[in-house]
Amino acid sequence: MNTATALASPNIALIKYWGNTDNLLRLPASPSISFNLAELHTRTTVTWESDLAADYILINGQEATGDSRDRVAHHLDHVRKIARHAGFARVESSNNFPAGTGIASSASAFAALSLAATAALKLQLTERELSILARLGSGSASRSIPGGFVAWYTGAHHQDSYAETFAPPEHWALVDLVAVVSREHKKTGSTPGHAIAVTSPLQAARVATAQERFDRCKQAILNRDFRALASVVEQDNHVMHSVMMTGTPALLYWEPETLHIMSLIRELRQDNGIDVCYTIDAGPNVHCICTAEAAGTVEAALDTLPGVLEIFRATPGGPAQLVAS
Amino acid sequence: MNTATALASPNIALIKYWGNTDNLLRLPASPSISFNLAELHTRTTVTWESDLAADYILINGQEATGDSRDRVAHHLDHVRKIARHAGFARVESSNNFPAGTGIASSASAFAALSLAATAALKLQLTERELSILARLGSGSASRSIPGGFVAWYTGAHHQDSYAETFAPPEHWALVDLVAVVSREHKKTGSTPGHAIAVTSPLQAARVATAQERFDRCKQAILNRDFRALASVVEQDNHVMHSVMMTGTPALLYWEPETLHIMSLIRELRQDNGIDVCYTIDAGPNVHCICTAEAAGTVEAALDTLPGVLEIFRATPGGPAQLVAS
Numbered sequence: 001m002n003t004a005t006a007l008a009s010p011n012i013a014l015i016k017y018w019g020n021t022d023n024l025l026r027l028p029a030s031p032s033i034s035f036n037l038a039e040l041h042t043r044t045t046v047t048w049e050s051d052l053a054a055d056y057i058l059i060n061g062q063e064a065t066g067d068s069r070d071r072v073a074h075h076l077d078h079v080r081k082i083a084r085h086a087g088f089a090r091v092e093s094s095n096n097f098p099a100g101t102g103i104a105s106s107a108s109a110f111a112a113l114s115l116a117a118t119a120a121l122k123l124q125l126t127e128r129e130l131s132i133l134a135r136l137g138s139g140s141a142s143r144s145i146p147g148g149f150v151a152w153y154t155g156a157h158h159q160d161s162y163a164e165t166f167a168p169p170e171h172w173a174l175v176d177l178v179a180v181v182s183r184e185h186k187k188t189g190s191t192p193g194h195a196i197a198v199t200s201p202l203q204a205a206r207v208a209t210a211q212e213r214f215d216r217c218k219q220a221i222l223n224r225d226f227r228a229l230a231s232v233v234e235q236d237n238h239v240m241h242s243v244m245m246t247g248t249p250a251l252l253y254w255e256p257e258t259l260h261i262m263s264l265i266r267e268l269r270q271d272n273g274i275d276v277c278y279t280i281d282a283g284p285n286v287h288c289i290c291t292a293e294a295a296g297t298v299e300a301a302l303d304t305l306p307g308v309l310e311i312f313r314a315t316p317g318g319p320a321q322l323v324a325s
Numbered sequence: 326m327n328t329a330t331a332l333a334s335p336n337i338a339l340i341k342y343w344g345n346t347d348n349l350l351r352l353p354a355s356p357s358i359s360f361n362l363a364e365l366h367t368r369t370t371v372t373w374e375s376d377l378a379a380d381y382i383l384i385n386g387q388e389a390t391g392d393s394r395d396r397v398a399h400h401l402d403h404v405r406k407i408a409r410h411a412g413f414a415r416v417e418s419s420n421n422f423p424a425g426t427g428i429a430s431s432a433s434a435f436a437a438l439s440l441a442a443t444a445a446l447k448l449q450l451t452e453r454e455l456s457i458l459a460r461l462g463s464g465s466a467s468r469s470i471p472g473g474f475v476a477w478y479t480g481a482h483h484q485d486s487y488a489e490t491f492a493p494p495e496h497w498a499l500v501d502l503v504a505v506v507s508r509e510h511k512k513t514g515s516t517p518g519h520a521i522a523v524t525s526p527l528q529a530a531r532v533a534t535a536q537e538r539f540d541r542c543k544q545a546i547l548n549r550d551f552r553a554l555a556s557v558v559e560q561d562n563h564v565m566h567s568v569m570m571t572g573t574p575a576l577l578y579w580e581p582e583t584l585h586i587m588s589l590i591r592e593l594r595q596d597n598g599i600d601v602c603y604t605i606d607a608g609p610n611v612h613c614i615c616t617a618e619a620a621g622t623v624e625a626a627l628d629t630l631p632g633v634l635e636i637f638r639a640t641p642g643g644p645a646q647l648v649a650s
Contacts, residue, residue: 201537201564202567204530205526205527205529205530206527212526235526235575242527242563242564242571245566246564246567248556250559250560252591254584255588256581256582256585259579259581263577266577
């Protein structure tokens with residue numbers, strides 16, 4: 001049977017990805033750092049079937065249509081090209097986390113799809129090759145292939161823009177408490193968002209200074225230096241949102257409750273010495289990154305805010321992997 | 326009698342001032358554009374008295390002490406130097422607008438002080454000389470000397486950094502509706518804030534691109550083109566807050582209610598075609614800039630937000646001027 005099932009986790013970026021040098025190849029303008037969220041995953045089964053007239057895609061039990069179908073089918077085209085395979089595939093994909101929680105599913109989805117689709121064809125891709133392939137589907141999916149603390153290099157060409165592990169998941173017991181303040185679908189998705197980045201008068205400066213923040217963040221992780229981590233994670237996050245809000249059109253992803261949480265987190269750290277900082281993706285929900293020791297205190301503090309609808313707790317996870325179907 | 330009384334208005338910047346090339350001389354890193362708020366003013370009487378052993382300063386009926394006394398006395402030193410005058414002055418200053426409303430009083434205060442202190446000594450300073458003098462007390466005070474729509478040039482030296490009118494107040498019937506959401510004193514004042522600007526990885530890019538926004542804003546005002554004005558005013562404001570939040574320490578002036586208002590204003594403009602945009606100084610309160618025709622609608626919409634404590638309404642005003650004591 002030409003079938004395989006893969007699990008991949010979404011990841012949270014500590015140094016952000018925003019804007020490409022090549023939108024088609026999703027070559028990022030700057031390097032980024034992340035870790036996978038172990039407790040969350042997309043499970044994807046790909047079966048190449050000779051009697052299909054087109055790719056058939058089920059996402060969370062529903063047949064995908066329109067853009068989301070096309071995006072998956074287009075990604076399968078890359079796999080067909082690598083494999084010199086002309087057939088179509090049945091894809092069944094589901095997430096163990098709800099949509100619209102500020103945890104993008106495209107990273108875990110394209111990582112799991114890349115692994116399952118190639119494994120089902122008995123292709124033996126290296127982790128690096130898988131990361132490159134996943135990147136074509138969703139930039140940040142390149143980071144959901146390796147495990148632990150991951151660096152994604154910009155690369156000058158398609159073949160040298162990939163992500164790899166620089167420390168294993170158990171290197172540092174960090175926790176990501178995702179404070180959900182809105183379940184609405186985000187106003188501007190990441191793909192059009194990345195294309196808008198270049199219109200900001202600040203993007204060139206963001207890109208020019210990104211390597212310094214990348215180095216500082218990597219070193220803070222290697223040293224398990226939370227204060228250094230907090231300072232660079234929040235700065236890099238503010239730099240990304242600066243680019244978002246100064247482009248044309250302006251992208252303002254924060255909501256009033258987002259600011260409440262940001263303020264609470266800074267207060268916990270600066271006034272109470274709690275090891276916690278925040279980072280926010282292209283949406284209003286807040287990822288509160290803290291040490292395992294601080295997680296209880298942080299979660300209790302978040303619980304006091306009436307605007308926090310839900311809190312997800314996740315820890316650094318392993319790589320995308322094949323499982324029994 | 327060596328006495329004179331001057332009135333000067335605070336101003337609202339449409340293209341922002343943030344960061345200096347010389348903190349002592351308050352030479353700005355970038356050019357800015359503003360208009361005075363006609364309905365608001367500081368009234369300052371300066372009397373040079375031969376029997377005083379030190380400057381005596383009353384602000385809103387209270388004797389000034391500490392830093393705020395020193396800042397005024399230091400400014401009088403500049404006047405003494407210009408006048409080759411060795412005496413001390415009694416200064417009585419009061420604002421017709423409350424403190425802590427997001428309307429900085431330092432601009433109107435140092436503009437009125439500069440005019441009254443020099444006039445009381447019968448010095449005949451030109452408007453340009455007064456703008457330069459006022460700048461030494463508070464950068465934005467340079468813009469409260471001329472009337473109407475005002476441009477403040479960076480200048481390479483002390484003598485060529487001044488503000489001047491490029492359109493009279495009646496050129497365009499704009500309204501500034503100041504939505505007050507907090508009456509707390511701002512966390513980091515403008516003087517230390519300007520000094521922090523240089524630590525942001527984005528300030529150089531802000532400065533490098535400021536002239537383009539300045540030109541676009543000036544042209545939008547000359548053309549009375551509100552859509553063009555709105556786009557550049559909000560972008561320039563986001564660029565300034567980007568620098569604020571990415572410096573060390575990070576300065577986050579927005580509060581949850583600030584974001585509520587920003588969102589409301591964009592909705593009014595983008596979805597309802599109302600001529601309104603926002604700009605925010607170093608604090609959480611929001612200046613809603615609109616046409617006279619739109620002001621009623623905007624004020625009514627702001628009134629529906631429970632977090633708006635008060636709304637001030639102001640229109641483009643004239644220059645700082647002498648009045649009977």
